[in-house]
Amino acid sequence: MSFVEIWQLIIANPILNVLVALSHFLFGQFGLAIIALTIIVRLVSWPLTKRQLKSSKAMQDMQPKLQELQRKYGKNKPKLQQEMMKLYKEAGINPLGCLWPMLIQFPIWIALYQAIMSALATTPGNLLNLAQRLYSWEIVSQAIPLSSQFLGLDLGQTALEAGGLGLLLAIIVGGTMWIQQKMTAAPSVDPRQESTQRMMTLMMPLMFGFFTLMFPSGLALYWAVSNIIGIITQYFVTGGWGYLKFRSPFSQR
Amino acid sequence: MKQPKILLLIVIALLPLTLVSCVPWGTQAGGGWSGTAFHDGNIYAGTSNGRVVAINSSTQSLEWFYTVAMPSGGASCGQSSVSAPIYATPIVDGDLVYIGTYSGEVYALSRADGESIWIYPPKGEGYIGAVVGSPVIANGIIYTSSSDGKVYALNTTNGKPMWETDHPLADKLWTSPTVMGDTLYVSTLDGDIYALSAETGELLDWSFESEAGFASSPVICEDTDTMFLGSFDRHLYAVKIGSNVSEWRFPEKPAGNWFWTSPVIDEGIVYAGCLDGKLYAIEADTGREIWSYLTEDQNGKPSPIVSSPVLMDNLLIVVNESGTLHVFDLAGELANEGVPWWTTSIGAGVWSSFCAQEGLVYIRGEDNHLYIVDTGNRQVNQPIPLTDEA
Numbered sequence: 001m002s003f004v005e006i007w008q009l010i011i012a013n014p015i016l017n018v019l020v021a022l023s024h025f026l027f028g029q030f031g032l033a034i035i036a037l038t039i040i041v042r043l044v045s046w047p048l049t050k051r052q053l054k055s056s057k058a059m060q061d062m063q064p065k066l067q068e069l070q071r072k073y074g075k076n077k078p079k080l081q082q083e084m085m086k087l088y089k090e091a092g093i094n095p096l097g098c099l100w101p102m103l104i105q106f107p108i109w110i111a112l113y114q115a116i117m118s119a120l121a122t123t124p125g126n127l128l129n130l131a132q133r134l135y136s137w138e139i140v141s142q143a144i145p146l147s148s149q150f151l152g153l154d155l156g157q158t159a160l161e162a163g164g165l166g167l168l169l170a171i172i173v174g175g176t177m178w179i180q181q182k183m184t185a186a187p188s189v190d191p192r193q194e195s196t197q198r199m200m201t202l203m204m205p206l207m208f209g210f211f212t213l214m215f216p217s218g219l220a221l222y223w224a225v226s227n228i229i230g231i232i233t234q235y236f237v238t239g240g241w242g243y244l245k246f247r248s249p250f251s252q253r
Numbered sequence: 254m255k256q257p258k259i260l261l262l263i264v265i266a267l268l269p270l271t272l273v274s275c276v277p278w279g280t281q282a283g284g285g286w287s288g289t290a291f292h293d294g295n296i297y298a299g300t301s302n303g304r305v306v307a308i309n310s311s312t313q314s315l316e317w318f319y320t321v322a323m324p325s326g327g328a329s330c331g332q333s334s335v336s337a338p339i340y341a342t343p344i345v346d347g348d349l350v351y352i353g354t355y356s357g358e359v360y361a362l363s364r365a366d367g368e369s370i371w372i373y374p375p376k377g378e379g380y381i382g383a384v385v386g387s388p389v390i391a392n393g394i395i396y397t398s399s400s401d402g403k404v405y406a407l408n409t410t411n412g413k414p415m416w417e418t419d420h421p422l423a424d425k426l427w428t429s430p431t432v433m434g435d436t437l438y439v440s441t442l443d444g445d446i447y448a449l450s451a452e453t454g455e456l457l458d459w460s461f462e463s464e465a466g467f468a469s470s471p472v473i474c475e476d477t478d479t480m481f482l483g484s485f486d487r488h489l490y491a492v493k494i495g496s497n498v499s500e501w502r503f504p505e506k507p508a509g510n511w512f513w514t515s516p517v518i519d520e521g522i523v524y525a526g527c528l529d530g531k532l533y534a535i536e537a538d539t540g541r542e543i544w545s546y547l548t549e550d551q552n553g554k555p556s557p558i559v560s561s562p563v564l565m566d567n568l569l570i571v572v573n574e575s576g577t578l579h580v581f582d583l584a585g586e587l588a589n590e591g592v593p594w595w596t597t598s599i600g601a602g603v604w605s606s607f608c609a610q611e612g613l614v615y616i617r618g619e620d621n622h623l624y625i626v627d628t629g630n631r632q633v634n635q636p637i638p639l640t641d642e643a
Contacts, residue, residue, distance in 0.1 A: 124286075124340055131510055131528045132510075138486070138507075141486040142465050142485075144485045145424070
């Protein structure tokens, strides 16, 4: 069995069929199916997300100690790094731990992109290929062909093709990603790291904003909903807006 | 230090844009599964690089070709136009060859030299929706369905529009219309069958609604006023014109996959290919299975039947996706057994409709070669390349 066949059997086809089946249950609305799938993906990856959030909260709590180290070993970089790592180890924190939920979502994004393109069957070839990938469930048969329209957007079209609404979607994707990143990005004691981090916080939302313009709106809908869920869970798990520099009207502090 | 970082940031952010813009997602360059048509010693076919070609069947040489281009639609690495995919099969009527293209145009080309006689809509006047199902000709009118959900009727001589449906009949129409008498029948991916006046395009009283969408174009048995067509619910439907209930649905339990392609009818028997790889012979009156035959690829795995079966004299010819040709002798001893008389492989994938004439079968392979199979000596002739790349 080739890698492509394994990929389709284990990841791509289940996601595709779940999406189509969800559309059937959700009044034939493919957009609602994408939102429902996003929630499912978020629930499945919850243990990892929780770990990431806790790690983020611990980093937040550790800031005074890190600043102390900075003051103490600011001029001796190797020593500062060594002491910081020691501190992380003692607190049981992996500074790279927050990357895992994102890495795990990459295959899902790829599979979702493929699923959206296949399920919407924007070309006759896609429709024919779809036949070979659908399960023989009656609900799946009855859902085909799917309607690509959702809230005035064609989910098979790129946001660029969609015009004003597409642009709004790109801003939502970029904006929500920026908020989410700002909430977790603990200020670094190392100015170089701080600079890199600031660049990443700006670059990622910008990149995803561009991706939104270039990829089908269905995928952008997934990103937007996923980000919003991320912000909400982060707010409640870490108890506030984290490092986002504005005071929440709900915050006690 | 700050400036190079900002520069890097911009470069990285623009990289996906640059990469993605080279792949026009909304615009498909080339492709399609146009089939073959035989007329007066020439074979006509659309190719995956947007050409309509005429091949002399005797000399097996290229007589002419015509390239159909379409705007690239946004950023596509500097190209302003790309070759248009062609899904529809050319049709020949009189001195003209007609073709509908995915660019949303219908072309009439001179049969003699491939010169464009007319284009609808005329150049500079926009496009209709992409044409996927092959147009049909009846009474001097060419009828085409389109991805904008409408049906268009054009004068075959000059391409002047006779009528178009007032509103879209479905989200998109990818099947071919079928003409019987003065009525046009159209099946939709949404699961409807509509009857339209062939003269005016007006919707007639009768229509049929199914829970699942129709994958194939209707084929009508004029003796019984019954149409046969495949559905996404993995059944083949028999629908009597005028009735709101299907005559029968085959098989009782859903088949292994969709009945994607239109069936053929002969002597009261419906022969339907299915994407599960089986060819089914079904009694047209009752929907009872007479026999079924599982077609396979070279590795013994079931291979979907994407192209409609073709009848030539007493031979039923079926080609599956893997390019294996099956010939059933409907007058032979094995006629009722569902066993092919003989099989052969052309060695290329087949998604296109094909034609058969005077003992020869003309098939366009997915590798952009024309394969000619001689049913007399059961040999596959030297494939003829249809594109420069092939």
